[in-house]
Amino acid sequence: IPIPVSVSFIYCFIKLCLVSIPCMLLSTVHDRDLEEDIEADTSGDVRRLLTLLLEGNRDESYEVDEALAEQDAVSLFEAGEDCFGTDESTFSFILATRNYLQLQVTFKAYEAISGTEILDAIDKEISGTLKDCYTALVRCAKNPQLYFARKLNAAMKGAGTDEDTLIRTIVCRSEIDLETIKDMYLEKYDVSLKDAISSECGGDFKRLLLAILH
Structure with a gap:
């Protein structure tokens, strides 16, 4: 499995307080540094997404802000389906920092605004390894x-x-x-x-x- 897909899988279930564990295990067991691997083996939007995940800034609360969900849904729509090209930085920031309950409400708001399910939008707007990472993060957040x-x-x-x-x-x-x-x-x-x-x-x-x- 290419490193980006593997890392996105790991970070789907590593909690904020344990964000250093995959780094520590990789260093101890394989004598490798996760940050160095990301720097060496990835580039562009994939590297930026994995760096966001590695920073461990995801909100781990169970609070949901309906207004923020609407705002994020609009931002995702404007960054993807509603523009020429795709602003991947918006997708990466929201998927890497919002708590899972917040993301679930955001995905519902996105579908109400765009008429498209978020996974279908990602499939249409994103490609390659970045699409694999986004898909893993969305599926993990939803269920x-x-x-x-x-x-x-x-x-x-x-x-x-x-x-x-x-x-x-x-x-x-x-x-x-x-x-x-x-x-x-x-x-x-x-x-x-x-x-x-x-x-x-x-x-x-x-x-x-x-x-x-x-």
């Missing part, structure tokens, strides 16, 4: 548990298994909302997460994941 259920399913589809995504997601969500993710997985795919892992994984790795799931 984090569904987002992670999809990530887990994708990690087990096709030939081979993405063990890194499986262990990272299950461990990081184990004390947050793993039970809800399990329910969401069953609802969406008509198979329990436990049965899916039992079918797709093996050996000590399977036993480890199943132990965490219990």
